[in-house]
Amino acid sequence: MASAPAGQIIDTYWNGAIEAQESLPPSIPRPQLWHWHDWTDQTWAYRSELYEYVAADTVAMHAVITAPLNMPADWWTSARTALQNITTIDTARVTVQPGFLAWAMPRYLGISASDYTALPWAPAHGDFHFANLCAPALRILDWEGWGLAPAGYDAAMLHSYSLLTPDVANRVQHELAHLLATPAGRYAELTVIAELLDAAEQGINRELTEPLRRRAATILGRSAVAAGGSG
Known part of the structure; x- marks a missing residue:
């Protein structure tokens, strides 16, 4: 779950997980990002992310x-x-x-x-x-x-x-x-x-x-x- 004041989102961090999912090769061991969902209210932006479960x-x-x-x-x-x-x-x-x-x-x-x-x-x-x-x-x-x-x-x-x-x-x-x-x-x-x-x-x-x-x-x-x- 991520949140930021509307209009103050830093793209590097806000989109980093999604861009990692799209760009990183399978040879790098990491949990997969399966889904994400964005929504806003009058003052804040929110994102939820669903990852592969990691037992370790x-x-x-x-x-x-x-x-x-x-x-x-x-x-x-x-x-x-x-x-x-x-x-x-x-x-x-x-x-x-x-x-x-x-x-x-x-x-x-x-x-x-x-x-x-x-x-x-x-x-x-x-x-x-x-x-x-x-x-x-x-x-x-x-x-x-x-x-x-x-x-x-x-x-x-x-x-x-x-x-x-x-x-x-x-x-x-x-x-x-x-x-x-x-x-x-x-x-x-x-x-x-x-x-x-x-x-x-x-x-x-x-x-x-x-x-x-x-x-x-x-x-x-x-x-x-x-x-x-x-x-």
């Missing part, structure tokens, strides 16, 4: 990981395959707005997004964290925000949300090193960090603030990334 639980209840996880090797193999298949989708949808990065990267990281324009972008799930991933058989939920983002964005998000549990963060780095341990992957991490620091400033997952700053400092080769974008 999500890996975690929340995006921010605060306890160890023990995912088997074959789950990580499935995740790597799915992430590769996502990047092959043909789309003009955009998950990360360049204008936001032009504003947020100087503010939160003390860097300019224009320094990274030569690095590739690719289709991404856009909200790839353990609360949207099922196990033991991988299913990827919540496709509302998928679209183009810096290459490696999904792996970077999984890593950033795991920073409070170093063993999990280290496992993500190890299993997804082909995406993260590259110039593009480091830029993707900085992108996610800027987004999550902006969210933390608004009161969302504030507990990630210091780990995110420390991670950004490591990527940038600094001793610290301070609040407000000073390095």
